[in-house]
Amino acid sequence: MTEDSFKITVHMVSSLDGIIAKKDNSVSWFDTADNYENGVTGENPEDFLKSIDCYVMGSRTYEHAIELSKSYGWAYGDVPTIVVSHKNIKPERTNIEVFAGDLIELVNEKLKPTYKNVWLVGGAILAQQFIRLKLANEIRLTIIPIILGSGTYFLESIGQEQALHLLDVTAYKNGMVELRYEIKNSNS
Amino acid sequence: MTEDSFKITVHMVSSLDGIIAKKDNSVSWFDTADNYENGVTGENPEDFLKSIDCYVMGSRTYEHAIELSKSYGWAYGDVPTIVVSHKNIKPERTNIEVFAGDLIELVNEKLKPTYKNVWLVGGAILAQQFIRLKLANEIRLTIIPIILGSGTYFLESIGQEQALHLLDVTAYKNGMVELRYEIKNSNS
Numbered sequence: 001m002t003e004d005s006f007k008i009t010v011h012m013v014s015s016l017d018g019i020i021a022k023k024d025n026s027v028s029w030f031d032t033a034d035n036y037e038n039g040v041t042g043e044n045p046e047d048f049l050k051s052i053d054c055y056v057m058g059s060r061t062y063e064h065a066i067e068l069s070k071s072y073g074w075a076y077g078d079v080p081t082i083v084v085s086h087k088n089i090k091p092e093r094t095n096i097e098v099f100a101g102d103l104i105e106l107v108n109e110k111l112k113p114t115y116k117n118v119w120l121v122g123g124a125i126l127a128q129q130f131i132r133l134k135l136a137n138e139i140r141l142t143i144i145p146i147i148l149g150s151g152t153y154f155l156e157s158i159g160q161e162q163a164l165h166l167l168d169v170t171a172y173k174n175g176m177v178e179l180r181y182e183i184k185n186s187n188s
Numbered sequence: 189m190t191e192d193s194f195k196i197t198v199h200m201v202s203s204l205d206g207i208i209a210k211k212d213n214s215v216s217w218f219d220t221a222d223n224y225e226n227g228v229t230g231e232n233p234e235d236f237l238k239s240i241d242c243y244v245m246g247s248r249t250y251e252h253a254i255e256l257s258k259s260y261g262w263a264y265g266d267v268p269t270i271v272v273s274h275k276n277i278k279p280e281r282t283n284i285e286v287f288a289g290d291l292i293e294l295v296n297e298k299l300k301p302t303y304k305n306v307w308l309v310g311g312a313i314l315a316q317q318f319i320r321l322k323l324a325n326e327i328r329l330t331i332i333p334i335i336l337g338s339g340t341y342f343l344e345s346i347g348q349e350q351a352l353h354l355l356d357v358t359a360y361k362n363g364m365v366e367l368r369y370e371i372k373n374s375n376s
C-alpha cells in the first residue's frame with residue numbers, strides 16, 4: 001500500500017480491559033493523570049487532523065459527539081463526516097451526511113471515489129462490522145492506563161479471527177499507548 | 189518500591205481483543221507469523237526466568253500446563269510453583285504445592301516471607317481476584333497481533349475500576365507488544 005492509496009482506519013480509545021465507553025457515557029477517564037517519563041509528547045493536533053479527509057461514525061457516536069460539542073465544540077472540524085444510520089437524523093452541521101445503505105456500497109460508491117484517509121471513530125458495533133467484512137485496513141488503538149471493569153467493549157462480539165500486522169507502537173508521556181495494526185487481507 | 193522489595197506480577201498473554209485462551213485451548217495462535225522491523229529481539233530467556241522465584245496459578249492453568257508439558261516439557265522449570273485450588277490435586281513434580289486457603293493468607297503467610305518476585309500466570313479468574321483485592325503490584329500484558337473473536341477474556345468480569353501507571357512498553361520483532369503497568373495503591 002502506498003501513501004496515496006485509499007485507507008480506512010478504525011480508531012478507538014480504550015481502557016486496558018478493552019472498554020471504549022462507560023455505562024454513563026462519562027469521558028473523564030480519558031484524562032489520565034499518569035506520567036510516563038520515557039514517553040513522547042503528542043503530535044501537533046492540527047497536522048494530525050489535516051491528514052484525515054473523512055470521518056465515519058454510527059448514530060450513537062454521532063449523538064454523543066453532538067452532546068459533547070455543547071461543552072467542548074464539535075470534535076471533527078469541517079472534515080466531511082458520514083453518520084451510518086437508519087434513524088431519521090437531521091444533521092446539525094453542513095459537513096455531516098447520513099448514510100442508510102449497505103457498508104460495501106458506502107465504501108465503494110461514497111468513500112473510495114472521493115477520499116484517501118477515512119477514519120472510523122465508533123461505535124463498537126460499526127467498527128466490528130468493518131473489521132468482520134474486511135473493509136477496514138488498519139486499527140489504531142489508544143490504550144488509557146486504567147481498568148474500567150464494565151462498559152462497552154471495543155471487540156467483544158466480533159466472533160471471527162483476524163490476523164494483524166503490527167505497524168507501529170507509540171507510548172506518550174501521559175501514559176497512553178497507541179498500537180497501530182494492519183488488518184491482513186482486507187478487501188478495500 | 190525498591191528492586192529488593194516483594195512484588196506480585198500478573199502476567200498474561202492475550203490477543204488484541206483481550207482473549208487469553210481459545211475455547212479449544214489450542215495455543216498455536218501464540219506463534220505469530222508477524223514481522224515488526226522496529227521491534228527488539230527477546231531477552232535471554234534464562235536471565236529472564238532467573239529473576240522469578242515463585243509461580244502462582246489456578247488449577248485449570250496447572251492442568252493445561254501439565255498437558256502441554258507432555259509435548260513441550262514443563263514450562264516453569266524448578267521454580268517453586270503454587271497451585272491455588274480447592275480440588276484434590278496431586279502435584280506431578282516436587283516443586284509444586286497446592287494451596288486451598290484464602291488469597292490474603294497466601295500472600296502474607298506463604299509468599300511474602302519467602303519470595304521476592306512472584307509471577308501469577310493464570311487463569312483469568314485468579315488474576316482478577318488478585319487485582320480486585322489489590323494483592324498484585326504489576327500487570328505485564330503481552331499482546332499478540334491477532335483478533336481471536338471468542339474465548340476467555342483476561343479482564344472481562346473484574347467489575348471494578350483500577351488506575352494504572354505505565355511502567356514500560358516493549359515491541360518485539362515478532363509483532364508482540366509487552367505493556368507493563370503498576371497497579372496503583374496495591375496492598376501488598
